[in-house]
Amino acid sequence: MKNPPFVYHQAHSLSEAIELLATYGEDGKVLAGGQSLLPTMALRLGPPEHVIDISAVPDLDTIGLDADGGVSLGALVRHAEAERSDDVRRLAPLISEAMPHVGHRAIRTRGTVVGSIAHADPAAEMPAVCLATGATMIAASSQGERTIPAAEFFDGYLTTALRPDELLTHVKFPAWSAQSGGAVVEVSRRHGDYALAGLACRVDLSGDAVTDAALAFFGVDSTPVRVPEAEAALVGKPPTAEAFAEAASIVSTTLTPTADIHGSTNYRRHLAGVLTTRGLKTAASRIGVSA
Amino acid sequence: MSNTTQVGETASLACTINGAAFAVEVDPRRTLSDVIREDAGLTGTHLGCEHGVCGACTILVDGEPARSCLMLGVQANGHDITTIEGLANGDELHPIQQAMHESHGFQCAFCSPGFLMSTVALLAENPSPTRAEIREELSGNICRCTGYESIIKGVETAVELLAGNEPEQTGQTGQTGQTGQESAQ
Amino acid sequence: MTSTDHTQTSGLGFVGQSVKRVEDDRLLRGHGSYVADVTPEGVLHAHFVRSTVAHANIARIDVAAARRAPGVVKVITGAEMKELTNPFPPFMMLPNMYTPLYWALSDDKVRLVGDPVAIIVAESRYLAEDAAQLVEIDYEPLTPVASISDAFNSSKDQLWEKADGNVLFDNTDTFGDIDSVFADADRIVTERFSCQRQSNQPMETRGTVVEVDPESQHLTITNATQSSHALRWIIAALTGKQSTATSLKSFVTNKERRTNLLAGLKAFVDEHSEDLAKADNAGAVSQFKKDKSFPLHLNRISANLAGKTDYPTVVAQDIGGGFGAKGSIAREDIAVAVAAIELGRSVKWIEDRVENLIDGGQAREEDLTVSIALDNDGTFRGLKVDLIMDQGAYPGFPIGAAFITQVMKVMYPGSYKWDAFQVTTKVVCTNKGKYIAYRGPWANETWVRERIIDIAARALRMSPTDLRLKNMIGEADMPTEMITGPTLDVTMSTRKCLERLVYEMDVPAFEAKRAAAAEEGRVLGLGFACFHEAAPGPPNYMDAINPGSGAASDEKARTVVQADGSVKIYTPQMPHGQSHETTYAQIAADELGVNIDDIELIWGNTDKTNFSAIGTGGSRGGPIGGGSVKYGTRELRKLIAAKAADMLEASVDDIEITGGNIHVAGVPSRGLSFAEVAQAKVGESAPGATEAFEATVNYRGKGDGGWSCAAHACVVEVDLDTGLVSIPRYVVVEDCGPIINPAIVDGQVRGGVAQGIGAVLYEGLSYDADANIQTTTYMDYLVPTAMEIPEIDIVHLETLSPGENDFRGVGEGGMIGAPAALTNAIEDALASRGARVTKQYLPPTTILEMAGVIDPDPNSDR
Structure with missing residues (x-):
């Protein structure tokens, strides 16, 4: 080997x-x-x-603070650095939530956040975090630099919109609103394994009502996927257990995850629903709402 | 100019291993674990799976734990590598090694270099971890012999030794463990 | 050095204390010497070309490009290998069994994904793997046999031409009047259980380094083996291309060789005459009826052994676990030896993890239909088992389906009283990795027995522990016999273990906890299981498995006081984690009156140790290996004392030895050191003698029960949202008799339980419908980590047998009890939801399907 x-x-x-x-x-x-x-x-x-x-390329190992209040991670920022970064915790808390789920410490000390995104394993956390946060991919090539929204980046199993001549130099995570709560929840068979199913979610609140929601699942399809029907069902409603349960029910009926030796389609579908409830509850609690 | 090494050619690697300078010409495809074992002759670092799951090949790179099977040798260029052989101070075992001895930590011990290096990293960052934290931090290392309990106790003993305390003696005979307590799973 | 004081201070001796491990200093420093660490000057590296399809004829194999590849020194194909070797013969033959013969590499047909078809030897493993990609093979596909049901499907192609379809064994054994017992009992409870394929997965894979002496061509083989002597003999037997006639001529003309060999053979026959008299040839007749070539090959093998003047030396130092897997002698072991012989150069092969998962040893895949006949008051009457074992493609060697099914046969009845018992055993072959011994190889007898008892208890509305105790053999019944034959004496203490465990678990308190948890929507369960195991078992145990097979079970440690007074013990055991250096030093130090550090254990070198057919396995290290050390050093002490008595002009009865000081009782200040006595003794010998005293005792157990027993219980919590199962409490009450080293026993028990938990919740080898293995990495075959294995509480009972006590083995019990206790607890948790656990493997999907939370996927058999 x-x-x-x-x-x-x-x-x-x-x-x-x-x-x-x-x-x-x-x-x-x-x-x-x-x-x-x-x-x-x-x-x-x-x-x-x-x-x-590319490990000797300068300036790619930085966690940059963007003018709009977001953060940009360079292609050489390791998981462990993102995990430890107070800036990341403050400005892109969903990344911090995701980090402990990524493999084990000895993987996180070497593996890079941007590398994980470019690798686009559908069971990995970071691609889903990109979807849930609306991250922007910055790709450089001899033809210049272009930006790709996360929603257009993940094409299929281990494939992305990156061309072979492009380098994903940075991923930019937009400003995180004080009205946003987020959570990354997952279930794996062993601690640190790729998830049987996982969810990176965000709820935005204004007053008593959800103004926006993102439910980005991983481990349930050939790419990370959002479930717009369930997100829409949350908007305009107060963040209650009932509302979360309704979203969970929509998730379970909408997704058709592929079966493998670790979990059936029905199991993963059920689990996605369970994670919806758990994730939203945790996300709401981050902004002081107990559902 | 970028450096390109063609198939069949070697590239230069210069790093330190256990404090000593080490330089060698290596085929870039060779893993750091193979370079450590074969070129540096330090066979204490073990290969259990060669795909980054079992943790037996864990070493420290600039003080942080890393899977040496998931690095190319050339990636160690300019870095400071510590292997299991770098822990003891001459005849004197490192307190973590001594603690594992005290607690009957290992059986076949094939996994032990990885556990020991992970423990060094864990206790450097968190000198008094809870039992749950120890379990979580060591969950990137697989042991097939022990059921882990003796290793967890070894880490707890190491915490005591590093703090300068005499470790509690392990049970001599008869009943061991704490019947009736629920573990934090 | 590790800072441990290995001197005796308590006056009570070392046995019974958690003496810190002697092995640790070298191992914890990274200074161990495992097979992968052995790199002779100029060694070449081997890699195997393996089949990518499960079942096919090989139409063409072209290795020309591989032979030309950079760094490649040698390529040997299956057809070439066949010319250079003998096939693996059947090791244990049973009536109605056919064991296919097979060679180190496959030539005309492949029978599993991973089947080795060529060996490439190159200057590095990297280059050998590069060359493997250049080998072209044309396959003519055959229908894959991917499951037990496929094996009974006559439309599927046969793996072995001479077999009956894909069935290798079909036999029924009956004990007692089974029909009338079943007709007469109040009720019969039947269930069909299935157990998934599992794998031993030691952290060190297999490996072999074959060194060739440039002058003599003598082979020195460093191998991660549990059984060095068996490996030595089998490599000698299977390698070599000379004709039978040439071999016989060499045998006849070499008088010294002939005399030595015949003397050795005669000694073995004399020593084991009672066993050998029991053996019959019924199994061989069955084999011959199926395969007329079998005697021919056996002749060639025998002639080869007789004609050879030089057998290999097998050596091994540190071994990274085995759990049975390294008791196998592998096709790769033969192929690498042949490559080295052909090249006259050293060759190294270290199995990688993917190879290990594909064919490094697999186990446990069985379907078992079990019926229990019992009366309404709970009295057990009769037990019927119908076993189908999936042995995979190639028979495990030496331990495979033949031996393991027969141990299962003997042990199904467990510690209970029965009027009658019947077992039907079928062994089938499929396109999968080879079925071998895995820690407690017969464990599924305990799993299905303890499962069906729980199911029967539920049917009778009895407590599962009451039902067990009602039918369990106790001390008052001793001595007695299992219905399958072996004698039970007080060492069969399962009843005491279970009674103590019932106390520990406090069932009423648990029920209160369960009710409180239910209020919070949490689901708890409690399960028990118990068993006894032969460790080593009484003399008639091996006969119950296969008459005469006890001949393989004894062992001789050689114990020596060197001229300089140091003590050396040469054991044929092959430690691979069991801490023999520590426990044997404890035993020997107590017998000799010296300290732990005064003892040096020597193992792993077949030139230095006596023959043992088995080596380390079957929980033999403590009882058999330890026994031969104990009685050997006891003889050694007599020799030392006699000489010292001469020197001190005292009666030998007055000689005491403490802390290495040999003295007359009461006069320790005028004692002699071991060195002084040894030098005096050597002075009487021929010049140059290095050994002053030597004693060797052949040992195979004390001759009575020799049972190890345990009861396991655990509390589980099942998360009905996720299907994840946690184990908040796990308790083992075990009785392996007098304990040599409690910490080491604890480690053996916990390690075994961890593997048993893995078996139920995490570990399943998976094959698709075309017999392609799907679990080829550690991302898919899930060995549990520190996050999955709970703390395990252990209560030790130490039942002594009358008179001198021997040690009893404890290596396997953890693994035997855990799957039964855990699946019983899970069914208990989910019983109110109508769940019945019939599979050993319960991943989250299965848990939620059983609980009725989710439906199975359409068209899925998972």
């Missing part, structure tokens, strides 16, 4: 990285933290011919 041969490129600047991707991106993979890439290489599952190591 040893890595297959590849051409190893180490980029020392963003422009070098982009140049390498322009040349080798089609048959290449970006190496940042490596916590997703290395296991697939060891198993020789569709190994890349070129590995482009």
Whole structure:
């Protein structure tokens, strides 16, 4: 179980990285933290011919405070750094909620948040957090920089809207409102495993009523998915147990998760409903509402 | 200029391992765990799964725990690596090693390097963890022999030793454990 | 050094104390020497090309490109390997059983995903794996046999041409008048249970390093094996391409070799004549009827062994767990040895985790239909079991379906009284990994018995513990026999264990807690299970399994005082986590009157240790290995005392040894050291003698019961939202007789229970309908972590047998009791919802389906 041969490129600047991707991106993979890439290489599952190591690229390891009150995570920010960051906890609390669920400490010290998003494992937490927060992907290539809304980013199982020549340099999380409550909840068979089903959710309140809601599920489909019908059912209503139960019921009837050896379709569907109730309750409690 | 290493070529790796400078030319595809075991000759770091789940190959990179099977050797360039062999001070065991001995922590001990390195990292960050915190922090390491209880007790003993206290002696004979208590699961 | 004072201070001896482990200093420093750490100068690395399909004929295999690949030194295909080796023979033959013969690599047919078809030897493992990707194989697909029901489906292709379809064994054993007991009983409760495929999963995978002496071509094999001597003999037997005639000629012409071999054979026959007289050839006749080539191969193997002048040396130092998996002798062990022989160079193979999950050893997949006949007052009358075991593609060697089904046969009745018992055993083959011994290999006998008792108790509205105790054999009944034959004496103390456990669990208090929890919408359950196991069992235990098989069970430790006074003990045991260095030092130190650090244990080298057919396994380390150390060192002490008595001009009866000081009672200040006595003794010997005193005792158990017993109970909480099960309380009451080292016993019990919990809640090997294995990584085969395993409370009872006590094994019981107790507790939690637990594997989906929270997916058999 040893890595297959590849051409190893180490980029020392963003422009070098982009140049390498322009040349080798089609048959290449970006190496940042490596916590997703290395296991697939060891198993020789569709190994890349070129590995482009960006760990020496300067300025990608920063947690940036954006003018609009949001935060931007560079491609080399490790999970453990995001987990420890007070700025992240304050400005993008859903990321902080997600971090303890990501693997184990020795994975989080190496793995990068942006790498996890680019890898787009449908059972991973961060892609769903991107959906729930309305994050923006910033991709650089030799043709310049473009932004991709999270809602348009996740195309399918382990595939995204990124072109082979593009590097996901940053992910920008918008300002988190004081009226927003969020939670990341999941159930896995063992602690630290990929979730059987999970939910990154956000509820915005104004006065007594929900003004907006986001329910982004992971582990239930080939990409992270939102359930707009259930979100819509919450809007305009007070954040009560009844309202959450109604949303949960819509979730359970709307989703058709795929079965695998760890859980059936019906199980995951049921679990998504349970997580809806649990997640919304926790999210509401974050802004002082007990439902 | 970017550095490119073609298939079949080697790249330079320079780092420190257990405080000593280490430099070698390596095939970039080789994992850090293989480099540590084969090139540095430090076979105390074990390979249990080679896909990042079992935790036996856990080392410290700049003081933080990492799976050495999920790093390329070349990724260690310029970093400070600590392996199980770097814990003891000559004849004197590290307090965490001594604590595991006191508590009969391991059986076959194949997993022990990973548990010990994870414990070093845990206690550096949180010198007096609760039992629940110990279980959670060590859940990235798999042991097939012990059922974990003796390892958890080893960490608790290590907390005592590191704080300069004499550890409580483990039960000598007869009934052990705390019948009637519910565990925090 | 570890800072532990290993000197005797209590005056009570070391046995019985939680002496800190001698092994630890080296292991905790990372200075252990596991097989992967052994890298001889210039060693080459092996990798296996494995089938990607489950069942197919090989139309063509082309290794030309692999042979040309960078760094590749040798490629051997299945067809080539067949010319260089003998097949694995049946190890234990039973009437009505057919055991297919198979070779180290497959040549014309593959029978599972992962079936090795070629071995590539290269300068590095990386390069060998690269070359494997260049091998081209054309497969002609056969219908996959993916399940027990597939195995009985006659439209599926056969794995083995000479078998009856895909059935290898079909046999019924009856004890007592089963028909009239079942006709006469008030009621019969029947259930069909199924257990999923599990895997041993030691943290260290298998591995072998074969070194070839450039001069003599002698092989030295470092191997992670539980059974070094068996490995040595089997490698000698199966490797070698000379004809039978050449072998026999070599045997006849080499007088010294012939004399030694025949003398060894005669000694073995003399020592085991009683056992060998019991053995019959009925199993061999069954095998011969199916496979006429079998005697031919056996002749070749025998001639090969007889004709060889040099057998390999097998060595091993530290082993990273086994749980039975490393008791197997693997096809890879043979293939790597052959590659080294052919090349005349050292070759290393370390199994990777994917290989280990695919074919490193699998176990437990069985369907069991169980009927219990009982009267309305709860009296057990009769028990019927119909077992179908899925042995996978290739028979486990040496321990596989033959041995394990027969242990199950003997043990189904458990610690209860029965009027009659009947078991029908079928063994089928499928396109899966090989079924081998996994810690408490027969454990499903306990699982189904203890499950059906709970189901019967519910039917009778009796408490499950009352029903058990009503029918359980107790001290007043001793000595008696199990209905299947083995003698029971006071060491069969299951009743005492269960009575104590009922006290510990305080059922009324639990019921109050359950009611309170129910108010909060929480669901609790309580389950019990109990059993006894042979550890080592009485002399007639092995005969009940297979007459004469006791011949394999004894062992000889060689105990020595060196010329310098140091004590060495050579054991054929193969420690792989059980802490033999500590426990044997405790035993020997007490016998000899020395300290722990004065004892050195030597193991793992077949040139230095006496033959043992089994090595470490079957809970034998304490009773058999420990017994031979105890009685060996006792003999050794007599020799030392006799010499010291001469030197001190005293009576040997007055000699005492304390803390290594050999002295006349009451005069410790005028004592002699071991070195002084040893030097005096060596002075009388031929010059150059290195050993002053030596004693070897052959041991196979004390001759009476030798049972280990336990009762397990746990409280579970089932989350009906998620299907997750937690275990807020787990208690084991165990009785393995006099304990050598309580902390080590605790570790064995807890480790076994953890594996049993894994079996129920986390671990299931999975194959799809085409027999493709789906659990090839640790992301899918879920070994539980510290977050999943609860704290486990242990109560030790130490039932002594009359007279001198022997030690009783404790390695397997944790795993035997846990699946039964846990599934009983889960059914108890969900019984009010109409749930019945018929599967051992209860992942969250199954829990919620049983509880009626969710429906099964349409078209799903999960």
